[in-house]
Amino acid sequence: MHINCSKIQQKEFNKNEVITTYIAKRNQLCILLNGEADLVRYDFNGNKTIVEHFNKNDIFGEIFYTVSTNNELFVEAKSKCIVLFFVYDDIKNKCKENCNFHNELLMNLPELFLSQIIDLNMRIELLSKRTIRDKLLAYFSLVSLRNMSKSFAIPFSLTDLADYLSVDRSAMMRELKILKEEGFIEKSGNRVTLLY
């Protein structure tokens, strides 16, 4: 697909490159056309949180954060990525060049936003679990549902999973071990099988 609108930018990123930093002034909306990326935050204690994990066709950008969070937020490529950059005002107010791209995006906006909301609500359900065990089990049942199988590969390194669940890695490893010992799960490498 060829982009004929001067206001849309398409860029490529290599693994570990920063795709964008949230400055919350430019009203940027991005679409991940290809690859995987993480939205990452470091708080003032140096704790890293993987706020979201993006796959093909996921959207992200400053427009989702108005109130300043005083923490640095940035999106990092986890593999080779192709990203489209829009300015939200050009979508909302209809691009003057009246290009297909902007119009089509405007049509799809509700569906895109809706799937984003669904993702965020699942995220909140995970984070609101009180213990590491409950977070792990909730996360596993989610991935299991997605893959429609009791056996699946965690799409994260375990280090990243801890940052995603917002818990200490070593404490999470300990809990994983206990879950194995108690016969709730089987695990080898990043492959998990639910035994319940």
Added chain:
Amino acid sequence: MHINCSKIQQKEFNKNEVITTYIAKRNQLCILLNGEADLVRYDFNGNKTIVEHFNKNDIFGEIFYTVSTNNELFVEAKSKCIVLFFVYDDIKNKCKENCNFHNELLMNLPELFLSQIIDLNMRIELLSKRTIRDKLLAYFSLVSLRNMSKSFAIPFSLTDLADYLSVDRSAMMRELKILKEEGFIEKSGNRVTLLY
């Protein structure tokens, strides 16, 4: 405003009444025209979480939860509420009665969804804080920003605030006391002043 479409329902609720339960089959979308309400979840351990707190013009409903969460979710009126009930398909596929209401809602959907996303992202930021102290401080700074003042009333009971931050109430009370003792905040009743 008079509703001329037979597919839209408007209902009133008294305090503590259940406005809707999420069954995730009816594709329901609701708009809170008046009052305040909480989206509440109880997990299998009996822990209550206030997932979201809704004010006038906020939206909620099943459409935001597709993947079954196996936990009971319901919306509870915290004061007298007036609520509009839509079915999302009637909005998306354009209502056959071609009523103003559905059309207008369709127009506003992106903005409504967007503000929902912004709310959810702030929620995630709170929940991903590692300690009760950090959750409290992040929450306070949020309310402070909203009210544009270092001094503000918490719009929750403290019991509800604990359920909102997903922490034990007594542990939260303890932390509040320590924050007072260490001179970070002043607090009397549900009125808090930030001293930093």
Added chain:
DNA sequence: CATAATATGTTGCAATTGCAACAAAAAAAG
């Protein structure tokens, strides 16, 4: 206004979690 129900405030104790530090394994880089 009396009574019931709910919310606030407190504490000891046990369980969970985070931190620090390390060894071993695996993956990436040259």
Added chain:
DNA sequence: CTTTTTTTGTTGCAATTGCAACATATTATG
């Protein structure tokens, strides 16, 4: 194929948190 870097796995210990059980204050309700 070596070397470097990152990830996994483990543990002791300290800090944080949750639980249970209260007393008191405040708010609803008849």
